Amino acid sequence: xxxxxxxxxxxxxxxxxxxxxxxxxxxxxxxxxxxxxxxxxxxxxxxxxxxxxxxxxxxxxxxxxxxxxxxxxxxxxxxxxxxxxxxxxxxxxxxxxxxxxxxxxxxxxxxxxxxxxxxxxxxxxxxxxxxxxxxxxxxxxxxxxxxxxxxxxxxxxxxxxxxxxxxxxxxxxxxxxxxxxxxxxxxxxxxxxxxxxxxxxxxxxxxxxxxxxxxxxxxxxxxxxxxxxxxxxxxxxxxxxxxxxxxxxxxxxxxxxxxxxxxxxxxxxxxxxxxxxxxxxxxxxxxxxxxxxxxxxxxxxxxxxxxxxxxxxxxxxxxxxxxxxxxxxxxxxxxxxxxxxxxxxxxxxxxxxxxxxxxxxxxxxxxxxxxxxxxxxxxxxxxxxxxxxxxxxxxxxxxxxxxxxxxxxxxxxxxxxxxxxxxxxxxxxxxxxxxxxxxxxxxxxxxxxxxxxxxxx
Numbered sequence: 001x002x003x004x005x006x007x008x009x010x011x012x013x014x015x016x017x018x019x020x021x022x023x024x025x026x027x028x029x030x031x032x033x034x035x036x037x038x039x040x041x042x043x044x045x046x047x048x049x050x051x052x053x054x055x056x057x058x059x060x061x062x063x064x065x066x067x068x069x070x071x072x073x074x075x076x077x078x079x080x081x082x083x084x085x086x087x088x089x090x091x092x093x094x095x096x097x098x099x100x101x102x103x104x105x106x107x108x109x110x111x112x113x114x115x116x117x118x119x120x121x122x123x124x125x126x127x128x129x130x131x132x133x134x135x136x137x138x139x140x141x142x143x144x145x146x147x148x149x150x151x152x153x154x155x156x157x158x159x160x161x162x163x164x165x166x167x168x169x170x171x172x173x174x175x176x177x178x179x180x181x182x183x184x185x186x187x188x189x190x191x192x193x194x195x196x197x198x199x200x201x202x203x204x205x206x207x208x209x210x211x212x213x214x215x216x217x218x219x220x221x222x223x224x225x226x227x228x229x230x231x232x233x234x235x236x237x238x239x240x241x242x243x244x245x246x247x248x249x250x251x252x253x254x255x256x257x258x259x260x261x262x263x264x265x266x267x268x269x270x271x272x273x274x275x276x277x278x279x280x281x282x283x284x285x286x287x288x289x290x291x292x293x294x295x296x297x298x299x300x301x302x303x304x305x306x307x308x309x310x311x312x313x314x315x316x317x318x319x320x321x322x323x324x325x326x327x328x329x330x331x332x333x334x335x336x337x338x339x340x341x342x343x344x345x346x347x348x349x350x351x352x353x354x355x356x357x358x359x360x361x362x363x364x365x366x367x368x369x370x371x372x373x374x375x376x377x378x379x380x381x382x383x384x385x386x387x388x389x390x391x392x393x394x395x396x397x398x399x400x401x402x403x404x405x406x407x408x409x410x411x412x413x414x415x416x417x418x419x420x421x422x423x424x425x426x427x428x429x430x431x432x433x434x435x436x437x438x439x440x441x442x443x444x445x446x447x448x449x450x451x452x453x454x455x456x457x
Contacts, residue, residue, distance in 0.1 A: 002042060002086065007020075010044060010058060010086070017047075019043045019045075025039040028067075028072070028081070030080075031074075031077050033419070035418075038077070038080035039081060039084075040067060043069075043088075044086055044087070049165060049205065050173075053167050053171045056202065057170065057171030060169060066088060066202070067079060067087045068143065070139050070141075071091075076411075076414055076416060077417040077419050078198070078415060078452060090109070092111065093111040094109055096108050099124060101124050105162060105208065106207070107206070108205070109139075109206075110138060115135045125213055126211065128208060128211070130146065130150060130154065130155075132413065139203050139206065142157050142195075142206055143194075144157075144414065145158050146415075147413040149369060152247055153243055156413070161206060162207045163175065163206075164193055164194075164203050164205065164207070166203055166204065167201055168201045169443040197415055198448060199454060200438070200442045216278060216279060216283045217275065218276050218305070218306050219310070220274045220287060221272070221273050221305070222291075222299045223269040223300045224269060224297065224299050224300070225299075227350055227354075228347045229299065231347040232347070233294045235343055236296075237289075244276055244286065245277040246275040247272060247274055247370050248368070249366075250270070251366040251367065253364075254325070262324070274287075325380070328380070332380045332381060332382060332383075333382075334380055336376055336379070337353070338376060339412065340375075340409050341403050341408030342407055343373040346375065349408070350368075353377055356399070357395060362395070365377070365378050377395070379392035404426060409427060417453070421453070424454075439454045
């Protein structure tokens with residue numbers, strides 16, 4: 001339990017911005033997937049970095065665990081509170097602090113969402129490209145090193161974060177990185193905190209790279225005779241220097257679901273969903289060249305989406321796919337896989353996963369970011385059926401083991417949380433111990449998002 005002295009100090013500082021109400025606690029203990037609820041004992045809503053610093057310092061003095069919270073869209077229990085304590089909800093820290101168009105940079109608080117940032121940037125001719133599908137907070141996206149559909153062209157969050165303001169486990173405030181495009185000055189602490197999942201400190205300000213809005217955008221859907229054909233087309237396109245902004249894969253099961261739910265009217269074949277950015281001439285040339293490549297690998301005719309509303313409908317359908325798939329089994333939840341392999345091995349990984357899923361008897365449509373070698377199997381399970389959950393977790397672990405054999409990783413973008421904690425030693429070996437040493441150096445009492453990412457103290 002949180003000591004009463006700690007609660008009194010927090011209440012004195014925050015007033016009504018400290019909550020111990022059951023609905024608030026339950027909201028901050030839930031997961032988007034199969035993980036059991038693990039609520040905190042209190043939720044706080046700071047307005048400033050200085051308040052975050054004081055909250056963390058109070059918790060440190062009293063030995064109270066601290067968990068950061070953005071929008072709650074993470075899939076591996078990142079925001080759950082297995083040891084109780086205080087959840088710091090950053091929803092009130094949602095300001096775009098500064099836009100520097102000349103340097104193509106923006107400075108934001110962690111509660112700003114990617115959609116609200118791009119709304120703010122509309123008049124500047126710039127945009128923020130990382131698109132994980134959910135309207136996640138930028139602090140949460142940096143904490144999990146998120147990516148999504150556009151990473152094939154623009155990179156992941158690790159490529160966008162130029163500098164950070166971070167509150168450490170003892171309440172100290174530090175700044176990492178600069179606005180300069182490069183630096184050789186010491187350890188790259190910015191990269192250390194990006195992807196640390198709140199286990200080393202809490203990001204309270206981010207300086208992010210922006211990109212110019214493309215002159216022209218076009219999107220297309222293309223069906224293929226086989227999964228291997230679709231992936232081989234992508235490999236050939238990448239080798240030839242094509243730079244699509246998005247290349248997404250959906251399997252036949254997903255196509256059937258999208259057809260039924262969204263009226264997509266796609267042929268029941270594996271499909272690629274693509275988007276091209278650039279000048280009018282460059283977009284037309286790349287799209288035409290990819291069409292030639294697709295035809296060489298068993299691809300059918302393009303179905304084009306040239307109007308903004310058509311493109312929006314296409315990507316909205318893709319981004320809603322997880323919840324659309326869940327809706328095919330009312331009341332179900334899912335174990336969501338996230339392996340990433342070298343692109344040359346993606347076809348092998350997907351075909352083996354599909355065979356394993358079929359043999360298991362579970363439903364598990366497959367989709368993913370084929371340009372990055374990253375795929376997701378949505379393994380549908382009854383939350384109250386331990387046998388189904390155990391089988392889905394077995395399948396997920398088998399996919400990870402195969403990915404590691406192929407030179408890949410357990411998670412391409414969702415992060416570790418506690419859902420993939422048991423896989424870290426197999427992937428990293430002794431390097432996982434080094435991560436633990438860094439954790440102990442910065443958080444010796446193990447209070448920052450405990451139970452996640454690293455072996456515990």
